[in-house]
Every structure is written in structure tokens, then in C-alpha cells.
Amino acid sequence: MILSDFLKTIVPFPQEEITGIVSHFKKETIKKNQNLVKEGQICNKLYFVEKGIGRSFYLKEDGKEVTQWFFIESKMMSSVESFFQQVPSLYYLQMLEDSVVHSIKRDDIDFLFAKYHNMEKFGRLLSTEMLTRVVNKLNALQFQTARERYDYMLTEFPDLSTRVPLGYIASYLGMSQETLSRIRRYDTNKQ
Amino acid sequence: MILSDFLKTIVPFPQEEITGIVSHFKKETIKKNQNLVKEGQICNKLYFVEKGIGRSFYLKEDGKEVTQWFFIESKMMSSVESFFQQVPSLYYLQMLEDSVVHSIKRDDIDFLFAKYHNMEKFGRLLSTEMLTRVVNKLNALQFQTARERYDYMLTEFPDLSTRVPLGYIASYLGMSQETLSRIRRYDTNKQ
DNA sequence: TATTTCTTTTGATCTATGTCAAAAACTAAA
DNA sequence: TTTAGTTTTTGACATAGATCAAAAGAAATA
Numbered sequence: 174m175i176l177s178d179f180l181k182t183i184v185p186f187p188q189e190e191i192t193g194i195v196s197h198f199k200k201e202t203i204k205k206n207q208n209l210v211k212e213g214q215i216c217n218k219l220y221f222v223e224k225g226i227g228r229s230f231y232l233k234e235d236g237k238e239v240t241q242w243f244f245i246e247s248k249m250m251s252s253v254e255s256f257f258q259q260v261p262s263l264y265y266l267q268m269l270e271d272s273v274v275h276s277i278k279r280d281d282i283d284f285l286f287a288k289y290h291n292m293e294k295f296g297r298l299l300s301t302e303m304l305t306r307v308v309n310k311l312n313a314l315q316f317q318t319a320r321e322r323y324d325y326m327l328t329e330f331p332d333l334s335t336r337v338p339l340g341y342i343a344s345y346l347g348m349s350q351e352t353l354s355r356i357r358r359y360d361t362n363k364q
Numbered sequence: 365m366i367l368s369d370f371l372k373t374i375v376p377f378p379q380e381e382i383t384g385i386v387s388h389f390k391k392e393t394i395k396k397n398q399n400l401v402k403e404g405q406i407c408n409k410l411y412f413v414e415k416g417i418g419r420s421f422y423l424k425e426d427g428k429e430v431t432q433w434f435f436i437e438s439k440m441m442s443s444v445e446s447f448f449q450q451v452p453s454l455y456y457l458q459m460l461e462d463s464v465v466h467s468i469k470r471d472d473i474d475f476l477f478a479k480y481h482n483m484e485k486f487g488r489l490l491s492t493e494m495l496t497r498v499v500n501k502l503n504a505l506q507f508q509t510a511r512e513r514y515d516y517m518l519t520e521f522p523d524l525s526t527r528v529p530l531g532y533i534a535s536y537l538g539m540s541q542e543t544l545s546r547i548r549r550y551d552t553n554k555q
Numbered sequence: 556t557a558t559t560t561c562t563t564t565t566g567a568t569c570t571a572t573g574t575c576a577a578a579a580a581c582t583a584a585a
Numbered sequence: 586t587t588t589a590g591t592t593t594t595t596g597a598c599a600t601a602g603a604t605c606a607a608a609a610g611a612a613a614t615a
Contacts, residue, residue: 231503231507233507239506239507241499241502241503241506253492253495253496253499254495254496254499257492257496258496263503286485286488290481290484293481293484293485293488294477294484296488297477297484297487297488297491300488300491300492300495301444301448301491303495304444304445304491304494304495304498305444305445305448305449307495307498307499307502308432308444308445308498310502311432311498311501311502311505312422312432312454314502314505314506314538315430315432315505315536315538316422316424316430316535316538318571318572319571319572338591338592338593339592339593340592340593344507347505347506347507348572348573349572349573349574350592350593350594351572351573351574351575351593351594351595352571352572352573354593354594354595355572355594355595357593357594358594358595509601509602510601510602529561529562529563530562530563530564531562531563539602539603540602540603540604541562541563541564542563542564542565542602542603542604542605543601543602543603545563545564545565546564546565546602548563548564549564549565
């Protein structure tokens with residue numbers, strides 16, 4: 174889905190506003206495994222993923238990566254708290270495939286928020302939608318077993334398992350790669 | 365803190381907007397342990413906690429309660445996804461002390477969002493702030509030990525442990541009451 | 556202040572999941 | 586198609602934290 178269509182699915186912008194908004198985005202082509210943001214940097218862009226798939230991940234002291242979120246096609250992507258509070262990011266943002274994204278700078282989106290009431294609404298709806306998703310994951314982590322968390326993942330990101338390494342999904346779900354592998358084996362034996 | 369002051373800490377509303385907004389809120393006095401919302405109901409109010417403390421909790425099939433969030437003084441409180449998506453709430457909303465809250469209905473807040481650009485901004489900022497908090501908890505649950513999760517809680521809700529039962533906090537942190545008790549003992553022995 | 560009720564702590568197991576290491580199964584390059 | 590590199594699976598063992606049960610401590614009520 175292209176950016177302008179995505180915008181319209183959230184708020185029914187009039188065409189001239191769409192044009193004004195889209196003109197502040199910049200198309201970027203990203204190679205597989207390239208980082209958009211590194212830990213410690215202030216993330217000053219919000220991205221729309223047109224093609225490809227991204228993730229945010231945290232690097233633990235022992236060098237292990239913990240995936241925090243996946244960003245699939247037709248979704249916005251950012252290091253949320255870094256972008257909105259302008260503090261150093263705790264996470265890396267990385268594209269996992271050759272990708273096409275559209276980025277907008279913090280200043281530009283603030284300008285648009287102030288200029289268009291509709292844009293402010295867009296920001297609000299986007300935030301609450303993301304909040305709902307994060308709360309769903311929170312529940313999975315807080316009181317579900319590893320098996321149940323895997324089921325949660327299948328509903329939130331159905332086609333993920335064929336596109337990204339197993340270990341990325343395992344850490345996203347707060348379990349080891351070995352455990353996820355065993356769950357999956359059990360699952361396929363069942364059918 | 366009273367409601368109008370709280371609103372101003374988020375967005376610098378002009379006084380006439382404050383008046384217009386506050387007039388849509390209704391003051392409610394709630395007794396200890398009273399529920400504002402039950403599981404299965406659509407939560408059609410957003411609350412501002414003026415005095416007291418609330419929580420949202422999930423009831424598992426085995427009858428155990430799992431606290432999802434705490435709402436302290438000068439914070440907004442709701443069953444977020446039920447209120448914003450108008451779907452049945454998965455949670456109970458409960459006040460844990462005799463409390464004073466101010467509530468606004470979904471229709472009224474939508475009216476205010478549409479009427480005041482500032483109000484839309486307020487909604488957006490509130491959402492992103494909540495999103496940031498939820499992400500912090502997510503990280504604690506995803507890759508921290510029980511001890512570290514307890515530390516997270518102390519920063520997020522410093523004076524909570526003296527005000528609510530231990531079991532509520534333990535389930536909020538995704539651990540058993542016994543584990544939290546042992547962590548706390550170890551902690552006090554350290555100082 | 557006694558009595559009852561609720562909450563927290565402690566002790567003794569148990570278990571889901573982690574860790575480590577090696578084998579197997581893929582993928583990509585030569 | 587071989588070779589080298591990467592990812593996934595499997596096995597053996599370790600452990601953080603769960604569960605169950607009972608004791609101790611607080612708080613509420615008579």
C-alpha cells in the first residue's frame with residue numbers, strides 16, 4: 174500500500190491535505206540488515222514501510238539481541254519514545270529485507286500536527302492503535318506460557334515465521350530459540 | 365492535582381477551552397474495592413483520578429486475578445482498548461481506596477476532539493505518554509529477571525508498595541506473590 | 556484486649572524453560 | 586555438486602521461579 178492510501182485509511186483527509194502531508198516525506202531505499210537508527214542516537218524520523226520488513230531490537234550487555242517489535246508493510250516504524258520525547262534511543266531500528274520506506278522528520282511532522290487538525294487526529298489514532306497492540310503483547314508476556322505466546326505472535330504477525338530468523342521471533346516473545354523450536358515441532362506434529 | 369491543572373500540564377489550553385472541556389467531566393466518589401468497569405462491558409468513560417488509586421486487572425479461568433496496570437493520582441484511567449475501539453473490556457477497573465474521580469463519556473470526548481485542535485493534541489500526547497510507559501513495562505517483562513522487574517516497578521510507581529496488597533503488585537510484575545516476598549526480604553537485608 | 560479474618564512470610568518440593576554443545580538441515584557461493 | 590557458512594533442531598543438564606502448605610504477622614471487629 175502506498176503512503177497516501179495508508180493515510181486515508183486512518184483519517185479521511187481531503188486531497189489537498191494529503192498532498193501537503195506527503196510532500197514532507199522522503200523516499201528511502203534500504204538494504205537488507207541496514208540500521209536506520211543505532212542505540213544512543215536520537216531517532217528523528219518516523220518511517221512508513223512501503224516494502225520490506227523491519228524490527229527494533231535491544232542489545233544486552235552480554236551481546237545478545239532482543240527483538241522488541243516487528244514492522245511490516247503498510248505500518249509506521251520508529252523508536253517511539255526516542256522520536257516523541259527526543260531522548261537517545263535504547264534500540265536499534267533495522268530493516269530485515271531490501272526495503273522501501275518513506276521518512277518524515279520530527280520538525281516536519283510537528284509542523285503538520287500544528288497545521289492540520291486532521292493530522293493531529295491521525296497522530297492520536299496511530300498512537301492509540303499502537304498502544305492497543307503493545308498492550309496485547311504485554312498481556313501475552315505477563316501471564317501466558319511460551320506456547321500461548323507463540324499463538325499470540327501468529328495472530329499479530331501471521332506470515333512472519335517464513336520471513337525472519339527464528340531467533341528474532343524467540344527473543345521478541347521472551348523465550349530462547351531452542352524453546353521456540355521445540356514448540357514449533359510439537360505444533361507441526363499435531364496437525 | 366485538580367483536573368484543570370492536569371490538562372494544562374499537557375497542553376497550554378486557553379482558559380475558555382479549559383472551561384469548555386472541564387464542564388464535560390462529572391465528579392464521582394468511589395468506595396474502596398468498587399469496580400468502575402467489569403469484564404465484558406464496554407468501557408464508555410475515561411477517568412481522571414483526583415484522589416485514590418485504581419487498577420485494571422484480568423480474571424484468569426482459574427479465578428486468579430492478574431493486575432495489568434495501576435492508576436495513581438493525577439493520571440487518566442480507562443480500559444484503553446475498550447474505550448477507544450468500543451469493544452468489550454477484557455479487564456476490570458477497580459478503585460483500591462476510597463477515591464474521587466472525574467469521568468468523561470466517549471461521545472463527549474469525541475466532541476471535544478473535533479471542536480478543539482488543542483484537545484486532539486492533548487489526546488495524542490496522552491496516548492504517546494502512555495505508550496512509552498507500557499513499552500517500559502514490556503521491556504521489563506521481556507528480558508529482565510524477577511529482581512530487575514521489581515526495580516522497574518519502584519521507579520514507575522514509587523510509593524505503591526505501602527498502599528496496595530503485595531499480591532496485586534506481584535501479578536502486575538508477572539511473578540508469584542511468594543517470589544516477590546522473597547525478593548523484598550533480600551532487598552531489606554541488603555541495606 | 557480477645558477473636559476473627561486477611562496478608563505476608565517461610566520452607567519444601569516441582570516444573571517450565573534456560574543454557575550449552577553438538578548434530579542436522581538448509582543456503583549460498585565457488 | 587562440492588564447500589563453506591548460516592540457521593534450526595536435538596539432547597543433556599541446570600535453575601529461576603512456581604506451587605502447595607503451613608506458620609507468622611497485621612488489621613479489623615466484637
